[in-house]
Structure formats: C-alpha cells, structure tokens
Amino acid sequence: MNENFDALWRALPQLVDGVIITLQLTAGGALLAIVVAITFGLLARFENIILRGFARIVIELFRGTSLLVQLFFFFFVLPLPPFNLELPAVFTGILALGLNYGAYGAEVVRGSIGAVPAGQWEATTALSMSRTQRMWRVIFPQAWALMLPSLNNLLIQLLKGTAVVYLITIVDLTAELNRLRVQTDVYFAYGLGLLIYFAIAYLLTLGMNALETRAKHRLGQGGKWRDTITTAPIPDAKGAGQFG
Amino acid sequence: MNDDNSFWSWEHAAAAFPEILEKFLTVTLVVTIIGSIIAAVLGLAIALGRRTAPRPVSALITLVMNFIRMTPLVVQLLFAYYVFTTVPPIVLGTIIIGIHYATYMAEVYRAGIDAVPPGQWEATTALSMSPGRTWTAVIIPQALRSTLPALANYVISMFKDTPFLMVITVVEMVRQAQLYGSKNFRFVEAVIIAGLIYLVASYLSSLLARRLEKRLEYTTA
Numbered sequence: 001m002n003e004n005f006d007a008l009w010r011a012l013p014q015l016v017d018g019v020i021i022t023l024q025l026t027a028g029g030a031l032l033a034i035v036v037a038i039t040f041g042l043l044a045r046f047e048n049i050i051l052r053g054f055a056r057i058v059i060e061l062f063r064g065t066s067l068l069v070q071l072f073f074f075f076f077v078l079p080l081p082p083f084n085l086e087l088p089a090v091f092t093g094i095l096a097l098g099l100n101y102g103a104y105g106a107e108v109v110r111g112s113i114g115a116v117p118a119g120q121w122e123a124t125t126a127l128s129m130s131r132t133q134r135m136w137r138v139i140f141p142q143a144w145a146l147m148l149p150s151l152n153n154l155l156i157q158l159l160k161g162t163a164v165v166y167l168i169t170i171v172d173l174t175a176e177l178n179r180l181r182v183q184t185d186v187y188f189a190y191g192l193g194l195l196i197y198f199a200i201a202y203l204l205t206l207g208m209n210a211l212e213t214r215a216k217h218r219l220g221q222g223g224k225w226r227d228t229i230t231t232a233p234i235p236d237a238k239g240a241g242q243f244g
Numbered sequence: 245m246n247d248d249n250s251f252w253s254w255e256h257a258a259a260a261f262p263e264i265l266e267k268f269l270t271v272t273l274v275v276t277i278i279g280s281i282i283a284a285v286l287g288l289a290i291a292l293g294r295r296t297a298p299r300p301v302s303a304l305i306t307l308v309m310n311f312i313r314m315t316p317l318v319v320q321l322l323f324a325y326y327v328f329t330t331v332p333p334i335v336l337g338t339i340i341i342g343i344h345y346a347t348y349m350a351e352v353y354r355a356g357i358d359a360v361p362p363g364q365w366e367a368t369t370a371l372s373m374s375p376g377r378t379w380t381a382v383i384i385p386q387a388l389r390s391t392l393p394a395l396a397n398y399v400i401s402m403f404k405d406t407p408f409l410m411v412i413t414v415v416e417m418v419r420q421a422q423l424y425g426s427k428n429f430r431f432v433e434a435v436i437i438a439g440l441i442y443l444v445a446s447y448l449s450s451l452l453a454r455r456l457e458k459r460l461e462y463t464t465a
Contacts, residue, residue, distance in 0.1 A: 076431035163316035
C-alpha cells in the first residue's frame with residue numbers, strides 16, 4: 001500500500017494536469033453545448049420550414065450518431081483537403097462534446113419552452129410585447145427553470161463523455177490513470193480515478209442545483225437554499241421521454 | 245488507386261462497407277441486445293431492492309447506484325479489464341455496459357412503481373395478498389407498462405455507447421472503421437459509413453420506440 005502512495009506522490013503533478021485537462025474539456029464542451037442547445041432549440045421552434053428543417057437535421061445528425069464517430073470524424077477527417085483544419089486535439093474534443101451534447105440539449109430547450117403554460121404566451125400578446133421581449137422577459141426565464149434538471153444530467157453525461165478523448169491523443173485524467181496503473185496496482189489507480197470523477201460530478205450537480213433554486217427564486221417560486229446541498233443528484237436520461 | 249487525393253472514393257467505400265456492416269451485426273447489435281437484457285433485469289432488481297430491503301441495505305444500494313451512474317463508463321471498463329484479466333473482453337464489456345445502464349433503468353422502474361396508484365396497494369391489502377403476489381401480480385405488471393418507452397430510450401443510448409468498448413480491445417463497428425482508416429490511410433469513407441449506419445439504425449429504433457409508446461397509450465387509457 002505504501003508503494004502505491006509513493007507512486008501517487010510522484011505522479012501527482014501529472015495527475016493534477018490530467019484533472020485540469022478534463023475540467024477544460026468539460027467547461028469548454030458545456031459552454032459550446034449550451035450555445036448550440038439554445039440556438040438550435042429556438043430554431044427548431046420557428047415556423048419557417050427552412051430554419052426549422054436546418055435545426056432538425058443538425059440535431060438528428062448529432063443525436064443519431066455516436067460521440068466516438070463524431071470525435072473520429074473531427075479528428076481524422078477535418079485535417080484532410082476540403083477542410084484543411086488542423087485543430088489542436090483539445091479543441092477537437094471540445095467540438096465533438098459540445099455538438100453531441102448540445103444536440104441533446106436542444107431537444108431539452110425546445111421541450112421546456114413548449115412546456116411553459118399557454119396562459120403566459122397569451123398574456124404577452126395581451127401586453128402587446130414584441131417577439132424578443134416575449135421570449136427573453138417572460139418565456140425563457142420560466143423555461144430555464146424547467147430545463148435545468150435535464151441540463152444537469154446532460155452535464156454529468158458530458159463529463160463522463162470526456163473520458164474517451166484519450167483515444168485522440170489528449171492526455172486527460174483517464175490517460176493519466178492509465179499511466180498511474182503501471183506504477184501502482186489496478187484497484188488503487190482506477191479506484192482513485194473513479195473517486196475523482198465522482199467528486200467532480202457531485203460538485204457540478206451541487207452547482208446546477210443552486211442554479212435551479214436561483215432560477216426558481218427569480219420566478220417567485222419556493223425552494224430552500226439548504227435543499228440544494230442535501231438534494232441527491234436528480235437522475236434522468238439524456239432526453240428521457242423524448243424520441244426522435 | 246489513382247483518386248487518392250479526392251475527398252470521397254467509392255472504391256474505398258465499397259471495400260470498407262462489408263467489414264463495418266459485419267461488425268455492426270456481429271458485435272454492436274449483439275452487445276446492445278445482451279447488454280439491454282442485463283440492464284433491464286438488474287435494473288428491476290436494484291429498484292425492488294431499494295424499495296423492499298431494510299434501511300441500511302437500501303441506502304448502500306442507492307450509494308453504489310449513484311456512484312456507478314456518476315462515473316465514466318470508460319474508466320469502469322478499464323478497471324474491470326485489468327482486474328478480470330481472464331474474462332474475454334467482449335463478455336466483460338457487455339456485462340459492464342449492462343451494469344452501467346442498469347443504474348439508469350433502476351430509476352425508470354422506480355418512477356414506474358411510484359406511479360402505480362395507491363388504490364392498487366390498498367386493494368392488495370384488502371384481498372390479503374402476500375407481498376410476493378402483490379409485486380408479481382399487481383404492481384410490476386402495471387409499473388412495467390409505463391416504463392417501456394423510457395427503457396427503450398436507454399437501449400438506444402446504450403447502442404450509441406457500445407463504441408466505448410474499444411478501450412478494452414473489443415473491435416466493434418466504429419473501431420473497425422478506424423482500423424480500416426489506419427490500414428489504408430483513408431478515414432473519410434470508413435468513419436462516414438459507420439456514422440450513416442448509426443444514423444439509420446437509431447432513426448429506425450426511435451420510430452419503433454415511438455410506435456411502442458403510441459400503442460401503450462391506447463392500452464393504458
């Protein structure tokens with residue numbers, strides 16, 4: 001056991017670097033994903049068939065193929081002639097993660113906006129609000145509170161998804177664990193790794209719970225701050241109950 | 245081949261397609277089906293265990309379940325691969341992906357069980373049914389029906405996660421595409437074919453899931 005801790009002590013700087021890369025991928029992927037989710041979630045609600053069709057094609061393309069297919073596509077195909085895009089591997093990872101989980105998020109955004117009660121939409125018409133006013137001042141804040149639990153689940157999925165990026169040469173936490181395994185025993189290296197991932201996932205969940213409580217407070221709805229700490233992560237599928 | 249500089253080569257596409265389709269049929273589909281069966285059965289066991297076991301046991305089940313759900317499948321696969329070195333990777337991978345998704349399906353079952361109206365429980369008490377019969381004859385049949393669409397969704401998710409098995413040397417469809425690419429220095433066709441097969445398969449399965457959902461709506465109404 002002591003040799004394990006000695007090896008861990010020696011490998012600690014690299015392990016910290018790995019955690020930082022994993023966090024960068026998670027943060028970058030989540031940022032891109034939320035932009036993609038809101039953009040395409042809103043586009044998919046347009047009446048214009050071209051805008052809506054475009055949104056649907058993009059969403060289905062990224063939801064319908066596996067994350068790894070997208071990762072390999074961006075990694076192997078983008079540097080080739082018609083594109084000639086030599087992205088750093090970390091950007092490639094962020095691109096694939098953000099687009100993949102963003103597409104799932106777009107369905108969540110679309111569904112949540114549709115779930116805002118009809119009376120709210122009618123009220124904005126009665127107040128003769130413009131389309132943008134209606135969306136940003138009335139509908140979206142309410143939809144935001146509805147979508148946060150699902151977005152929380154997607155964020156955890158995204159974090160878990162970052163563990164495959166070592167296949168495209170990125171040295172993330174999982175890659176460092178594979179190195180640590182050689183110096184320690186298997187149980188120690190991967191057990192520690194799972195604990196680190198769990199800790200990150202749990203912290204993200206706490207943050208998202210706090211965001212949800214804040215969003216509800218701004219709508220004048222209940223929810224104690226204390227509950228955000230004690231609440232266990234709310235489990236759900238990425239887009240459970242939504243098909244397509 | 246003289247068109248090596250063009251973006252898309254039909255010759256490479258034709259050469260890669262049979263290999264990729266074969267792995268899709270013999271590995272990806274098989275892992276998804278067996279993994280789903282493991283997940284569906286184990287998930288139900290977890291959900292029942294959490295409901296019926298004494299407090300400390302059910303708290304422990306919940307903790308382990310959350311831990312498995314919140315940690316990456318890839319690390320779990322690697323962990324198991326280096327611990328159970330004698331088990332063939334494909335068998336191990338199928339079991340691990342089944343366990344991973346069982347933790348998701350357990351929550352679906354839980355919601356389904358919670359959705360059974362209290363009157364049904366009261367009726368079984370009134371008829372003095374044993375706990376065993378209450379579950380098997382009254383609660384589970386009703387709970388299962390409302391859970392099927394969500395379970396189908398997780399099967400589709402699992403199907404898209406099967407390429408993760410390549411980290412423990414399993415050659416499934418996407419890995420086969422990558423192998424073709426690195427053997428011939430032609431990634432475009434192989435990766436796009438793998439993507440297209442995924443697209444077609446998940447489109448068909450989501451149609452199937454939607455039909456299932458519609459049918460259940462009629463029978464439960």
